[in-house]
Amino acid sequence: MATQSAAKKMVRTIVGEEGWKRLRRYRRKLAGGPAPVPRPAAPTGIAAISHDLCKLAQHFRTDKWGAHRYAQHYQRHLQHLKNDPINLLEIGVGGYSRAGQGGASLRMWKHFFPNAQIYGMDIQDKSFVDEDRIRTFIGDQSDVGSLVGVASEIGTLDVVIDDGSHRSPHVLTTFETLFPLLRDGGIYAVEDTQASYWPEWQGSEDRDDPRTSMSMLKRLTDGLNYEEFVDEDYEPSYTDLNVVGMHFYHNLVIIEKGKNAEGTNKRRVLKERYGDGGTRR
Numbered sequence: 001m002a003t004q005s006a007a008k009k010m011v012r013t014i015v016g017e018e019g020w021k022r023l024r025r026y027r028r029k030l031a032g033g034p035a036p037v038p039r040p041a042a043p044t045g046i047a048a049i050s051h052d053l054c055k056l057a058q059h060f061r062t063d064k065w066g067a068h069r070y071a072q073h074y075q076r077h078l079q080h081l082k083n084d085p086i087n088l089l090e091i092g093v094g095g096y097s098r099a100g101q102g103g104a105s106l107r108m109w110k111h112f113f114p115n116a117q118i119y120g121m122d123i124q125d126k127s128f129v130d131e132d133r134i135r136t137f138i139g140d141q142s143d144v145g146s147l148v149g150v151a152s153e154i155g156t157l158d159v160v161i162d163d164g165s166h167r168s169p170h171v172l173t174t175f176e177t178l179f180p181l182l183r184d185g186g187i188y189a190v191e192d193t194q195a196s197y198w199p200e201w202q203g204s205e206d207r208d209d210p211r212t213s214m215s216m217l218k219r220l221t222d223g224l225n226y227e228e229f230v231d232e233d234y235e236p237s238y239t240d241l242n243v244v245g246m247h248f249y250h251n252l253v254i255i256e257k258g259k260n261a262e263g264t265n266k267r268r269v270l271k272e273r274y275g276d277g278g279t280r281r
């Protein structure tokens, strides 16, 4: 045995590591054993973190992780679309009017969604960010014409993220314009809702002020349950009929679009009000 292993050692020294591996493969082939399955190379660089939005956010230096804690929530709500050929539009590319600055989050989305087209819209020219699968538009989110124009250039909208001016009137105009254009099953996100409470940012100290973005978003939660309203004259709004999920986080709200028509048990439960023993819906 000792002589055999000394001989092996000598051959290995003579033929080198590569030659030794070849010899072993050849010996296995002669013995009729299965060829070893080559292990896929472990991903390196960005590929190694492309499944993890928190790491991608840090890598590309968007404040969606760090200053804010949004990436973890996006991971949960967008994971199911990861390999789909989606169109994602983000309002607010970043960098404001600083030359050559911005695009961090668009690059993060591009690496998280390998088959997606990523679009950005900003009031400033951010065309230097454009590259394969990333395209930017100049547009003001307070202007309905700009929003509709960008949406029609893109086609189907699967995901919309509002990370633009954060001014409540702008957030409302953008939502009222783009939400109806989002596809069924799509996701709409509003970031930095803290600005809703700041008068300096066109928000309000009055948490019930109906003009703020948070008031508008909170109203949508009642709409989820419009089928339970007992006012027989109530006409459901577009959002009542098309919002199926609302998720509130610190400074971030995520809205799921879909057909909201699960029905109600109110006629069976409220017998005195409806007086028909629940036979009528």
Ligand SMILES: C[S@@+](CC[C@H](N)C(=O)[O-])C[C@H]1O[C@@H](n2cnc3c(N)ncnc32)[C@H](O)[C@@H]1O
Pocket (backbone or CB within 6 Å): 061, 062, 063, 064, 090, 091, 092, 093, 094, 095, 096, 097, 102, 103, 104, 105, 106, 121, 122, 123, 124, 139, 140, 141, 142, 163, 164, 165, 170
């Ligand atoms: C917070 S930054 C976006 C950061 C970027 N989404 C990220 O996560 O890396 C906000 C951007 O919104 C843009 N913006 C401000 N007002 C806007 C408006 N009315 N319409 C469109 N974009 C606007 C600014 O120029 C700025 O680049």
